[in-house]
Amino acid sequence: MKFLPIATLLLGIAPFVSAHVPEDYVWDSMSHDSSASMPVGGGDIGLNVWAEDGDMLFYISRSGAYDENNTLLKQGRVRLRIPGETTADFSQRLKLDEGYCEMMLNGSKIRVWADVFRPVVHVEVESPLAIKPAVSYENWRYADRPFRKGEGRQNSWKWSSAKTLFTSRDSVKAADGAVTFFHRNPAETVFDVTVAREGMDSVKSLLWNPLAYLTSGGRLSGDNLRFVGESEGVYGDTDYRSWDFEAAKAAKKHHFTIALHNAATPDTDRWIASLDSIEKSVNFKRDREASRKWWRDYWTRSYVTAPAEGDTAVARMTRNYELFRYMLGCNAYGQEPTKFNGGLFTFDPVYVKDDQKFTPDYRAWGGGTMTAQNQRLVYWPMLKSGDFDMMKPQFDFYNRMLANAELRSKVYWGHDGACFTEQIELFGLPNMMEYGTKRPAYADPGVEYNAWLEYEWDTVLEFCQMMLESARYAGIDISAYRPLIESSLTFFDEHYRYLASHRGSKSLDGDGKLILFPGSGCETYKMANNAASTVAALRRVTDSYIDYMKAQGDTATSKWTALLGRIPEIPQRVAGGRAMIAPAKSWERINNVETPQLYPVWPWRFYGSVLSDSADLALARNTFSHDPDALRFRSTTGWKQDNIWAACLGLTDEAFRLNTEKWADGSHRFPAFLGPGYDWTPDHNWGGSAMIGVQEMLMQTDGDKIYLFPAWPLDKDISFKLHAPSNTTVEAALSGGKLARLTVLPAERAKDVILPTTLK
Numbered sequence: 115m116k117f118l119p120i121a122t123l124l125l126g127i128a129p130f131v132s133a134h135v136p137e138d139y140v141w142d143s144m145s146h147d148s149s150a151s152m153p154v155g156g157g158d159i160g161l162n163v164w165a166e167d168g169d170m171l172f173y174i175s176r177s178g179a180y181d182e183n184n185t186l187l188k189q190g191r192v193r194l195r196i197p198g199e200t201t202a203d204f205s206q207r208l209k210l211d212e213g214y215c216e217m218m219l220n221g222s223k224i225r226v227w228a229d230v231f232r233p234v235v236h237v238e239v240e241s242p243l244a245i246k247p248a249v250s251y252e253n254w255r256y257a258d259r260p261f262r263k264g265e266g267r268q269n270s271w272k273w274s275s276a277k278t279l280f281t282s283r284d285s286v287k288a289a290d291g292a293v294t295f296f297h298r299n300p301a302e303t304v305f306d307v308t309v310a311r312e313g314m315d316s317v318k319s320l321l322w323n324p325l326a327y328l329t330s331g332g333r334l335s336g337d338n339l340r341f342v343g344e345s346e347g348v349y350g351d352t353d354y355r356s357w358d359f360e361a362a363k364a365a366k367k368h369h370f371t372i373a374l375h376n377a378a379t380p381d382t383d384r385w386i387a388s389l390d391s392i393e394k395s396v397n398f399k400r401d402r403e404a405s406r407k408w409w410r411d412y413w414t415r416s417y418v419t420a421p422a423e424g425d426t427a428v429a430r431m432t433r434n435y436e437l438f439r440y441m442l443g444c445n446a447y448g449q450e451p452t453k454f455n456g457g458l459f460t461f462d463p464v465y466v467k468d469d470q471k472f473t474p475d476y477r478a479w480g481g482g483t484m485t486a487q488n489q490r491l492v493y494w495p496m497l498k499s500g501d502f503d504m505m506k507p508q509f510d511f512y513n514r515m516l517a518n519a520e521l522r523s524k525v526y527w528g529h530d531g532a533c534f535t536e537q538i539e540l541f542g543l544p545n546m547m548e549y550g551t552k553r554p555a556y557a558d559p560g561v562e563y564n565a566w567l568e569y570e571w572d573t574v575l576e577f578c579q580m581m582l583e584s585a586r587y588a589g590i591d592i593s594a595y596r597p598l599i600e601s602s603l604t605f606f607d608e609h610y611r612y613l614a615s616h617r618g619s620k621s622l623d624g625d626g627k628l629i630l631f632p633g634s635g636c637e638t639y640k641m642a643n644n645a646a647s648t649v650a651a652l653r654r655v656t657d658s659y660i661d662y663m664k665a666q667g668d669t670a671t672s673k674w675t676a677l678l679g680r681i682p683e684i685p686q687r688v689a690g691g692r693a694m695i696a697p698a699k700s701w702e703r704i705n706n707v708e709t710p711q712l713y714p715v716w717p718w719r720f721y722g723s724v725l726s727d728s729a730d731l732a733l734a735r736n737t738f739s740h741d742p743d744a745l746r747f748r749s750t751t752g753w754k755q756d757n758i759w760a761a762c763l764g765l766t767d768e769a770f771r772l773n774t775e776k777w778a779d780g781s782h783r784f785p786a787f788l789g790p791g792y793d794w795t796p797d798h799n800w801g802g803s804a805m806i807g808v809q810e811m812l813m814q815t816d817g818d819k820i821y822l823f824p825a826w827p828l829d830k831d832i833s834f835k836l837h838a839p840s841n842t843t844v845e846a847a848l849s850g851g852k853l854a855r856l857t858v859l860p861a862e863r864a865k866d867v868i869l870p871t872t873l874k
Contacts, residue, residue, distance in 0.1 A: 119868055134417045134835070136210035136436055141783070144204055148173065148350060148474075149465035150783035152208055153458075153796075154215040155444025156228035156405055159235060159374065160458020163215050163226055168200040169193050170219055172226060173474060175458040176233065177448025177507070178376045179330035181281060182303040183269040184539065186453065186481030188460075188474050189332055189374060190295060191252040191354070194237065196220040197245050210440055213409035222247075230405040230446070233332075233374040234396055244364035251293045251334050252347075254473050255284040256355035268476045270304045270483055270539060272547035281475070284331065285382075288357040290341050294389070296331025298382060308539065308546040313559050317521050322514065324541055325482075328378045329385045333393065336370030338362050350462030351471045371396060376449065412443055416499040418808055418834045425830050427770075430785075431777040432832070435808055437786035438801040439499065442492070446501075450540065451508035454488035454753075454802075455479045455794040459787070466795045478794045482540040484511070486573035487636065487708075488753050488799040493580060494717060495805035498813065500837040502588045505580060509595055512577055515542030516598050523605060526560030529612050531605025532598070533560060534574035536567050536637070565705055569641075570634040574602045575651040576717055582658040585665075586839045592662075599659055606630070606652055607677050627682040633698070635710035638747075641702035644682050646695055647710035650718035652681045684714050686733070694737040695721075707747040709756075711737050716755065716762045716810070723764025724814045724821045735763050750775040752791025753799045757807035761825040762814065769811050769825040776804040812846075815839060820858075820867045822846055828873055838863075 151162035158177040174189040198220030214227035222241040303325040463470035519532035550563030611621035635645035687696035721734035757772035779785035789797025833847040847855040
């Protein structure tokens with residue numbers, strides 16, 4: 115596609131003020147089970163809300179609520195029973211613009227919302243008649259629960275035997291007006307087992323331990339609630355105990371709250387005192403308006419939308435993009451990042467896979483265990499959507515682990531730099547099961563004895579680059595993350611010179627370059643030498659860090675300039691008579707279905723339709739279109755990113771096809787509950803990679819230049835507001851094949867915008 119500077123195409127195009135307000139998402143019938151729930155949330159709280167058999171129910175999730183096994187626990191389930199005619203008109207409406215759910219049930223109106231700025235859930239009931247609703251708090255951890263076979267996959271134990279493991283019971287206490295519930299971890303947790311298995315006992319006292327005594331829970335309370343007793347039941351193959359309340363007095367309006375609190379405290383009294391303070395801080399009118407304003411502002415930051423009466427594929431794509439971005443906004447300020455394998459919105463696993471007869475706490479691939487290749491896709495799209503404040507939980511996640519990751523390098527190899535692995539616990543050590551339970555004595559103690567994960571250490575560099583990009587896009591202060599970026603780069607320099615010097619007399623190759631062996635091209639090309647994904651990552655992050663330092667007036671760049679000179683070139687090869695990017699200089703086996711030979715296209719942006727000269731673009735397009743493995747691995751499922759590469763390479767028809775497939779409705783009632791794909795439902799790395807694909811179709815940048823519609827079919831109507839570097843926003847609309855609207859802020863950046871020459 116050819117482009118022209120915007121100045122030649124601006125005649126007759128007026129700037130406009132964004133007036134995008136997302137439409138309500140509405141159901142007009144009740145649901146059959148929790149898989150047909152609707153996500154509601156805010157701040158760091160996620161609720162699955164649905165109506166079933168005349169009752170309203172919702173699960174409560176909160177960021178950071180980990181148990182002793184590193185399961186991300188749900189905080190329980192709430193059931194609301196409204197007296198009245200169940201045949202009355204029903205509706206369930208997600209009010210996206212202000213971030214709450216409104217339900218018409220049995221003649222009453224119910225509003226459910228989470229406070230963005232404090233951990234409190236509100237439920238409001240309005241009825242034309244005075245009524246006495248019933249409210250129940252339901253909990254399946256009312257007793258110690260031994261693991262069922264396979265249930266350990268929800269935490270750090272993975273496939274370990276279920277015979278000796280259990281989830282310990284919660285404490286639940288009810289009285290008139292309130293029920294208080296919490297799960298308290300003991301002093302010794304899976305952290306201690308991990309440290310011992312991985313040979314880190316010598317530095318255990320220095321390691322950061324976030325699980326010991328961690329207490330998570332809350333209190334459901336209301337001024338007009340009378341405790342009526344306990345009952346028991348079964349939901350989704352899981353037995354539970356219920357603490358039941360009813361309104362003490364009939365009234366037309368009812369209101370109750372669920373205040374939540376997570377903290378590692380020396381005793382429960384201190385935890386309860388903090389919970390009391392949270393409850394006392396609630397001001398209903400102030401908090402409701404502040405939260406609704408946050409959501410209104412959220413939608414003015416960024417959007418991608420299309421007319422519902424236009425192209426059906428585009429309408430579905432943009433609707434699901436919006437619904438998924440709403441889900442991301444529900445964990446804007448969590449202590450922990452949004453999990454790729456369900457976020458805050460998992461539900462009973464038997465409704466995902468009918469053989470997964472576990473509790474609602476279950477999700478595949480762990481609770482506090484992070485898989486970096488998947489996590490990155492949740493956070494990359496936040497740059498162009500302008501959600502920079504929402505990236506902080508992911509950045510802080512790595513920053514908190516830094517000291518532990520540096521200790522790994524010191525203990526195992528005696529050199530500097532932070533070694534971050536792919537399957538990593540929230541305390542910075544590899545998952546102990548992925549580390550290997552049957553390790554031979556000769557195995558390097560710092561390497562996971564695992565065919566998929568061994569030597570895969572480069573994924574931290576994507577988060578380093580996100581940090582640097584957030585500074586370039588929005589001037590975010592990333593000074594607190596500089597030690598993390600420097601230590602992550604230092605590891606590769608130190609470690610691969612260390613390995614080379616132990617193999618021979620030289621620590622560099624004949625050209626003075628690092629020998630990145632043994633390495634790994636994602637989880638796929640194993641025992642790799644100079645994997646393309648690693649080389650491109652090191653080159654881009656080092657170069658970006660030097661640019662960042664210069665922009666900050668820091669002239670001490672010589673160390674990093676020297677490192678940049680030691681990083682090898684991105685490998686190439688000839689296959690089928692065509693030059694293309696190679697997965698690595700060499701490799702011993704293929705173990706998975708990723709395509710690291712295209713990582714230099716994205717996320718590392720060395721090749722692309724707006725970046726490369728014709729020879730480089732041909733090289734990258736050859737890789738996408740003719741590399742036999744790239745073709746064999748092509749898919750739009752889960753974390754697959756072919757849709758992104760097609761957009762970056764300006765392959766408009768292919769990008770539209772792949773992104774249309776990527777944004778197809780999920781298999782559950784809420785269409786943005788994607789997956790499970792390779793992971794779980796809702797699959798957030800599926801949604802994240804789909805967001806990136808659409809963003810790259812609509813806007814790409816190269817230095818100061820901003821290219822609009824580089825891979826979007828110009829005959830398909832679309833409107834968007836996206837963010838570009840240098841605190842720039844671009845709002846544009848296509849209608850009838852013409853550029854209908856355009857605003858670039860600040861205005862002086864308009865000169866940097868470039869449009870396709872074929873745009874009318």
